[in-house]
Amino acid sequence: MINTVTKNYLNGQFINYTMVKNEVSSSVPLDEANSDYQAIQTWIADGGTVIDNPPE
Amino acid sequence: MAIDKITTPAIADDAVTNAKVSYNNNQFRNIIINGDMSLAQRATSVTGVGNGDNSCHTVDRLSFYEEGGTSGEFTMSQESDVPTGQGFSKSTKLDCTTADASLAAAEVIALEYKFEGQMLQYIKKGTSNAESLTLSFWVKTNKTGTYVANFYDNDNDRHTSQNYTVSSSNTWEKKTITFAPDTSGALTNDNTLALAMYFILGAGTTYTSGSAATAWETFTGNADNWCGGQNVNLLDNTSNEFYITGVQLEAGTSASDFEFLPFDINLRRCQRYFFKLLADRWLYAINSGNTYSRHSIQFPVQMRATPTSTVSYGSTGTGSGVQFENADSVTVYVNGLGASETDVKSGSKFESEL
Numbered sequence: 489m490i491n492t493v494t495k496n497y498l499n500g501q502f503i504n505y506t507m508v509k510n511e512v513s514s515s516v517p518l519d520e521a522n523s524d525y526q527a528i529q530t531w532i533a534d535g536g537t538v539i540d541n542p543p544e
Numbered sequence: 545m546a547i548d549k550i551t552t553p554a555i556a557d558d559a560v561t562n563a564k565v566s567y568n569n570n571q572f573r574n575i576i577i578n579g580d581m582s583l584a585q586r587a588t589s590v591t592g593v594g595n596g597d598n599s600c601h602t603v604d605r606l607s608f609y610e611e612g613g614t615s616g617e618f619t620m621s622q623e624s625d626v627p628t629g630q631g632f633s634k635s636t637k638l639d640c641t642t643a644d645a646s647l648a649a650a651e652v653i654a655l656e657y658k659f660e661g662q663m664l665q666y667i668k669k670g671t672s673n674a675e676s677l678t679l680s681f682w683v684k685t686n687k688t689g690t691y692v693a694n695f696y697d698n699d700n701d702r703h704t705s706q707n708y709t710v711s712s713s714n715t716w717e718k719k720t721i722t723f724a725p726d727t728s729g730a731l732t733n734d735n736t737l738a739l740a741m742y743f744i745l746g747a748g749t750t751y752t753s754g755s756a757a758t759a760w761e762t763f764t765g766n767a768d769n770w771c772g773g774q775n776v777n778l779l780d781n782t783s784n785e786f787y788i789t790g791v792q793l794e795a796g797t798s799a800s801d802f803e804f805l806p807f808d809i810n811l812r813r814c815q816r817y818f819f820k821l822l823a824d825r826w827l828y829a830i831n832s833g834n835t836y837s838r839h840s841i842q843f844p845v846q847m848r849a850t851p852t853s854t855v856s857y858g859s860t861g862t863g864s865g866v867q868f869e870n871a872d873s874v875t876v877y878v879n880g881l882g883a884s885e886t887d888v889k890s891g892s893k894f895e896s897e898l
Contacts, residue, residue, distance in 0.1 A: 515869075
């Protein structure tokens, strides 16, 4: 079960997500063929809120 | 036959077929990767496998599958209990540790194997030349009765099922099942999930109230046939256990001997979906002052898709993560270390399962 999803930025660019699932933290790429990326999109569609703190 | 009798007229073109030599010599005929259960990169035993735990826990490529939220749980493990004299050294075991004596209507428990569409184009599904599929495997369980093996076509919402019977308690039995070809529903030729195969281990009435869909049909509207005939619930008692090995799926209507692959070939095929570091690796400074430390990891084979990275660090500095990620490689970064040092820990893993 997904606990949280956070957008990651590097040098001002959104590069991937950090997903905490079953208390384990992983980096999920922006690849539509990645099954965790697909799970995040489903989680968002079901009402999950992505934490987004872009650099200023 | 005398050697001088082996002439072109005696063996006409195309006259020697696999059936006549009783041996299918097609290499890589087994569509299943790691069907001998020999590789378990993640772990050899995981406890508490149940509700919400749909993934590959131990043996590579073979996943636990549940839906409906059963309260039952298994220990899933790689074991050395195998059928005698068949060449196998490992099996997968599910051991019921928390019972769910009566599965609710929408509950299912199963072992699942998922296929990329590009791996299945030669079965010609969705054409008039579609191939039958023959599944063979060895099974041992205390729960005798009727089980279901089935397929779900994720691209076209279609399914088919077959029953098989475990006759003798706690005895290795070989099962062979042939599934009819499907002339409808072509599989997309890419690296995403096209087809999934299930060994059903228990299911509620939503999926069992019909009869097995021995001919392919649309899943929606016919879900009651998906597990039709299943009369076993492996979760109904904590004394239940289920072993499986030697899983082979091949095109055609007959099963050939299990195709053993060399260890290194099997490992590389599994690493398309999962790769784990076996030793720590240093991150190196790429600028003066060591505000940026990096380590690039080249995967041993191109992975199915850009993997999910689960990385452990000696120190995370002021920020850490992965960048420049693709199916071939990833760069691990830690920023702001200054005079400190850090490494990527062994056990860090990269997963690209379907």
